[in-house]
Amino acid sequence: MPNGSLDMHLFKGKNTLEWTIRYKIATGLASALLYLHEEWEQCVIHRDIKSSNVMLDSSYNAKLGDFGLARLVDHDLGSQTTVLAGTMGYLAPECVTTGKASKESDVYSFGVVSLEIACGRRPVEFGKPNLVEWVWELYGTEKLLDAVDERLTTDLNEQQIICLMTIGLWCCHPDNAQRPSIRQVINVLNFESPLPSLPNKLPTPMYFAPPLQFCTFSYTSSSNGLTGSQGDHTQCSCSSCTNNSSKITMSSPGSSPSVSLLHSNKVSN
Incomplete structure (x- = not known):
């Protein structure tokens, strides 16, 4: 992967990705997750979706890597794993309390990465508010664009930016039953379905x-x-x-x- 991992560009100064590339990466990651969750003969739960595991080829196409924690489950079964695994900041809250991973917990991790792509911030940084909490507060006060990565100064598509951040929050809903499937995510990213209406304040699970x-x-x-x-x-x-x-x-x-x-x-x- 000649362009390394997504986190090298977002957080380590390798290259400031322009918005069109960032949106392309988000949709590519969603497509990869759709294949894992719905299109293979078994459902693959990745369990460690994060920006450092999103690899970029020479054309900045996203490839999801590192399947060391992945698990296979039948499509008609729910979560199977009862051992806590993953990276803090990307873990869904129910994983921390039960240890169980599921398609919904993968979707949560995808939501965190989506917010990272739009905001250029890690989910947890010393001295700064939690990324999900911060963006959700701005969503509730209709100031979502205030969270956009400051390095993005040209070629901005406000409709796509609002779409990606809203999807990120939707995926990060504390109640896993309120999260979308990855197919619903793709439909919204492609503007084939409307944006969801979320609570003005982050629900407390x-x-x-x-x-x-x-x-x-x-x-x-x-x-x-x-x-x-x-x-x-x-x-x-x-x-x-x-x-x-x-x-x-x-x-x-x-x-x-x-x-x-x-x-x-x-x-x-």
């Missing part, structure tokens, strides 16, 4: 899930974020692990979970 053994989580540094993994421990006596049900509230997509363990009528942290 709340999940009720089986308990997670937080002591078994480990995070290792990577060049583009943190990669989470969960061990398979059957016994643990630490105070964070319990056989009781857990109530997990995600304050924002990609953020760390805030956990309260429910013990009968009292709550202990």
